[in-house]
Amino acid sequence: MERTELNTLGEFGLIDRIKSKFTNQNAETIKGIGDDAAVIDVGDKYMLVTTDILFEGIHFDLSYTPLRHLGYKAVAVNVSDIAAMNGIAKQITVTIGLSNRISVEAIDELYEGIKFACESYNVDLIGGDTSASASGFVVSITATGFVDKDKIVYRNGAKPNDILCVTGDLGAAYFGLQVLEREKQVYLANPSMQPELTEKEYLVGKILKPEARTDIIHELNELGVVPSSMIDISDGLASDLLHICTQSGVGAMVFEDKLPIEDITMLTATEFNVSPITAALNGGEDYQLLFTVKQSDFDKIQKVSDVLPIGYMTQDTAVQLALNSGGTAAIKAQGWNHLR
Ligand SMILES: Nc1ncnc2c1ncn2[C@@H]1O[C@H](COP(=O)(O)OP(=O)(O)O)[C@@H](O)[C@H]1O
Ligand SMILES: Cc1ncc(C[n+]2csc(CCOP(=O)(O)OP(=O)(O)O)c2C)c(N)n1
Numbered sequence: 153m154e155r156t157e158l159n160t161l162g163e164f165g166l167i168d169r170i171k172s173k174f175t176n177q178n179a180e181t182i183k184g185i186g187d188d189a190a191v192i193d194v195g196d197k198y199m200l201v202t203t204d205i206l207f208e209g210i211h212f213d214l215s216y217t218p219l220r221h222l223g224y225k226a227v228a229v230n231v232s233d234i235a236a237m238n239g240i241a242k243q244i245t246v247t248i249g250l251s252n253r254i255s256v257e258a259i260d261e262l263y264e265g266i267k268f269a270c271e272s273y274n275v276d277l278i279g280g281d282t283s284a285s286a287s288g289f290v291v292s293i294t295a296t297g298f299v300d301k302d303k304i305v306y307r308n309g310a311k312p313n314d315i316l317c318v319t320g321d322l323g324a325a326y327f328g329l330q331v332l333e334r335e336k337q338v339y340l341a342n343p344s345m346q347p348e349l350t351e352k353e354y355l356v357g358k359i360l361k362p363e364a365r366t367d368i369i370h371e372l373n374e375l376g377v378v379p380s381s382m383i384d385i386s387d388g389l390a391s392d393l394l395h396i397c398t399q400s401g402v403g404a405m406v407f408e409d410k411l412p413i414e415d416i417t418m419l420t421a422t423e424f425n426v427s428p429i430t431a432a433l434n435g436g437e438d439y440q441l442l443f444t445v446k447q448s449d450f451d452k453i454q455k456v457s458d459v460l461p462i463g464y465m466t467q468d469t470a471v472q473l474a475l476n477s478g479g480t481a482a483i484k485a486q487g488w489n490h491l492r
């Protein structure tokens with residue numbers, strides 16, 4: 153029998169392959185595979201369902217990830233996927249795979265973080281599953297949420313001339329991870345060395361304690377603005393913008409000088425000898441919302457301080473970065489890819 157290596161398809165190629173083998177059989181299934189959450193018709197509203205799994209060694213390293221933060225983050229990334237559909241998360245289930253290295257106190261700490269997130273995002277923990285894991289610690293969360301039917305936002309609704317917006321700075325989480333990895337190596341080489349992280353607090357905070365931007369969903373709703381398309385940035389602006397563009401059949405022009413990058417991110421980029429633009433485009437785990445609005449909504453969104461216009465959508469399907477030096481460069485999905 154033929155054998156195809158996973159890396160020839162990649163994560164998204166594999167998902168497309170799985171998707172192509174299924175057709176939905178229920179009229180209530182409005183949207184299945186292919187967006188930040190599935191959409192189910194439950195009467196007067198749409199119910200949203202999303203799931204994310206976090207693996208030790210792939211998504212987190214227990215030597216520098218407090219379990220309290222891991223619990224909070226596992227909830228936040230799911231709430232973020234519900235927000236990316238313009239919805240509000242209401243319930244979660246939590247599944248854990250435990251290795252024998254994990255103590256009861258450690259699980260308590262994980263659930264303290266989960267509880268803190270439940271309180272801050274106003275969601276209920278309604279169930280889950282518990283198992284042993286042969287390959288390290290695993291936490292997987294499924295979230296449900298709701299949205300008014302006329303307010304649902306997909307990845308595929310962007311139109312030429314729509315304005316492209318992001319809800320906060322990019323690239324910080326990437327350097328937070330680099331800093332933690334560097335300190336880990338320093339510690340391994342000399343365990344008496346204590347990590348020096350005070351200057352990098354902002355960056356480390358972004359990787360360990362990301363927030364879902366539910367605040368923006370509420371603000372847009374109050375302003376009566378429904379984005380034409382939306383996604384949350386987990387894999388990096390480039391990769392996630394390309395999802396909007398391919399699904400919407402449009403291109404985009406992003407301005408390099410509009411990319412929101414904090415000073416500390418710039419400084420740390422120099423330290424690590426990595427281009428801050430590359431980190432902003434491909435670093436991933438920013439968990440900001442990336443969305444498009446009609447030009448007629450521009451005045452309204454300018455009132456929201458955290459909504460930053462970074463470009464516009466184009467009829468031509470090229471996805472480009474307008475460079476400060478003049479000219480343009482193609483934006484490619486070089487972001488985080490597990491199966492590369
Ligand atoms: N193994 C799988 N089987 C079926 N659907 C999947 C699988 N993995 C991912 N998906 C679906 O593919 C889409 C994209 O997934 P993903 O890139 O993980 O989204 P996100 O980055 O928003 O978490 C989603 O609709 C998700 O539910
Ligand atoms: C130990 C460790 N290695 C690598 C990373 C970086 N990293 C892990 S997941 C991820 C991106 C998003 O992951 P994915 O599972 O694709 O999330 P999804 O798109 O499904 O929401 C990144 C940049 C990390 N946070 N920790």
Ligand SMILES: [Mg+2]
Binds near residue numbers: 188232383384385386
């Ligand atoms: Mg998403």
